[in-house]
Amino acid sequence: MTATCDLIFRQAKIFDGTGATPHLADVAVTGERVVALGEKLPHQARTEIDAAGLALAPGFIDVHTHDDRAVIATDMAAKLSQGVTTVVVGNCGISLAPLRAKGEVVPPLDLIAKGEHELFERFADYFEAVEAAGTTVNVTCLVGHTTLRLATMDRLDRPATRAECARMRDLLDQALADGAIGLSTGLYYQPANAASTAEVIAVAEPLAKYSAIYTTHLRDEADHLLEAMEEAFAIGREADAPVVLSHHKATDPQNHGRTRVSLPIIEKRAREQPVTLDVYPYAASSTVLEAKRAGQVERILITWSKARPDLAGKTLDVIARELGVSREEAVAKLQPAGAVYFTMDEEDVRRVLQFPLTMVGSDGLPHDVRPHPRLWGTFPRVLGHYARDIGLFGMEEAVRRMTALPAARFGLAQRGVIRQGAYADLVLFDPETIQDKATFDDPTQLSAGIRSVYVNGSLAWSEGKAAGPRAGKVLRNRDLVAKNFTAAFA
Template sequence: MNTLDAYDLLVRGALVFDGRDRPGRVADVGVRDGRIVLAGRAADAATAAQAVDGRGLALAPGFIDVHTHDDLEVIRNPAMPAKLTQGVTTVVVGNCGISATPVAPAAQVPDPMNLLGAAEEFRYPRFADYRAAVEAARPAVNVAALVGHTALRQNHMDRLDRAATPAEVAAMRAQLRQSIADGALGLSTGLAYASAHAAPSSEVLELVRDLPASRIYATHLRDEFDGILPAMEEAFQVGRASGAPVRVSHLKCAGVENWHRSGEVLAALERAGHGHDVACDCYPYAASSSTLDPKQVTDAHDILVTWSDPHPEQGGRMLAEIAAGWDATLLEAAQRLMPAGAVYHGMHEADVRRILAHPLTMIGSDGLPRDPRPHPRLWGTFPRVLGHYARDEALFPLHTAVHKMTGLSARAFGLDGRGEIEPGAWADLVLFDPRRVRDVADFHDPVRPAAGIVQVWVNGRPAYDGQDVEPRRHGRFLVPAD
């Protein structure tokens, strides 16, 4: 037999979605030395170290979670079960202006950097240190990393409730340039948070100007509520002035007063896309999750407290219930609970659907792995898009759902060789049952693996068999091509 007909992995007869937003086709996919070498018809006599019957199942590129806060999780819990069990093979970390690196040692880290972990876990003063730690941990998924604006600010400023001085901006620029040279994807900001809200556009622009053409600017907008349109325009102006592609993080219409504004929000995104590279990500839920923020405390919708440092016994209860028990206002109760985490049920389903369906929208979980009671998006985002929205609600075809979490994402973040099934691409693959795939995690029981994910491979090696995560791990640190 011809040695070209011998594979490390051969999946026969699956409905193959190649990541390009076109209908699937029944085909065989062969893998050798970590890369796809066949996407078509294998010889009848072909052999493989691992042969898989894919008939009745769908095969897709491994899903790319473009919006995560897994910076430290990929080191302390490198098996990454929350991601592998939903078919995710690559995570982008460092979002919302908060990153594990480069971070100077400190007695404490500012909110919301505490979402990533305790101060003593920030051990990576240089991006190269973090990259080396990830490579040593060898997580089960691939990792690509942004540098957080808030991390840079806390390295060089005595307090964060003001604009940076020219000298401080220069120090941040130097640290960002070195991080880019060491493999960072680009810069992220979280201008809505108190730790960065005082930063003017000019401060951000000076940093973004240093990004090479292959790197991106990702932003948690300064305002996702009433001021969302000016906040979007601010982000697009930074992109246009610097030339950097703009990625709007977890695009949403937050707050009851902003429900049904998704049409005008998406129109602004489209206008910006005429002549400039813009895109956004979105998670498939009408509730957000972050730290408990007094600015977001309201009686207009439910707020679930997920954790509290001073009052851990209140985790898992509604803020209104806690306030009533304390005979306090919502704001007083929130201030007593802080620092704390919360889930805000502040979006309208119609807006979520409209944003999810837009051609410029990728899928990102925005999951918080250190949350004792995480939002179900941590474990359920990708199967929810495939099962609930694509199959059950017919919001878009299944091949479009796959495209939003594979090919579109890989191109938007410069992850060459990922996100598609074609010869030469890296063999990050997920085999799933399109009839059964669904999210199982919910707000009452959020730590539950998805149904219908049959097998996952990372760089051509087994990673998850539908029941158990493979103990041997094969993820890599990904660096964008220049």
């Protein structure tokens, strides 16, 4: 008897997410799920796709994003166009909740919220807003430690008091109960830099109760990288929570090559406690424009400026010459602003990418006027440039770093794999032509080779544009089958 289904891909080259050798097969989808996978399925479908010569993979999971507001305000073309079907928001210590509006939004929170009306007092309110807007991708969320500090402290230039830690702890507990999956810190940034290790440990106490995760933009990614790593490991141990080191790197020329030291340490710690990391495939970072970096970094590209939006896309040196001022004075005239910093070494990037525990995250800033190209190009760049062209690893391994590995790390049950019963988050692409096209000069170009993208069984991207219903979901902690996040690291 011939079975029926909604959608079937015929003779696709299947990268199932596990790292297994790709094979030709048909994949049948009904509703939100994959219902069959086989060499020649007898199914009849309302929609049949001849996928000969194309690759079919699980939708990519972007583990490090700042798409908190973008999932509400945009169609997420920057991510769908790369094959991304799930985003983790709330990274680097900043989230849109839980924070009652109370005046001007301060850096780095202004990277994701331009006004107080975009903040939410409770995570339940934020999740309701995402669902009311209709998200085109799946969304799961971390609670920002910086946001917690802003919600509870009158001054941010000191460690929190015991009472303030207790209040932050209560807010975190409520956010996790509402469905957030963990806590993130951005200890590098001024609003959180004064926080002590003891403060973070005290605030993080509820993580174990909810089997939640701890992710961190380290306190230092330059001269004191190793010490900052040890701080993160200590917080994870005390909180009994898995640790994710965000966008692992070694910045500034004197530290180039230091990943030769940091990665073996991570490997050793991962045998003792649940530890992993993510990386973006570029040798330049992007964040707020800081005066202290003006004299340290040779090449700085301005991505946005509230005071001088006309200067976005120019280097700091060019702007300083045009204004007839020093670099430091130019920074002051641009504030508040964002920038790309060219401070990393390509060999370090490749070394981190090759590391077996590494996941892929874009760390893109969707509201920048001239964003870092990682916002639009990260995942095709790994597949095309680093896997196919450079040969850092096979394409099946590249797909695993973007799918099954992050799904296990973040407890995203039945996602990140192509198998019967899994959610039909799928990307159809040409393995011969997939490639990032976004550049620092033209950062919003669509990548090549992505044919179509499906979110929970619905067509979300086709022919170079968003398509179909907004079929994404909010993935709450309580909805995830892998409640024991620690076991996912085994």
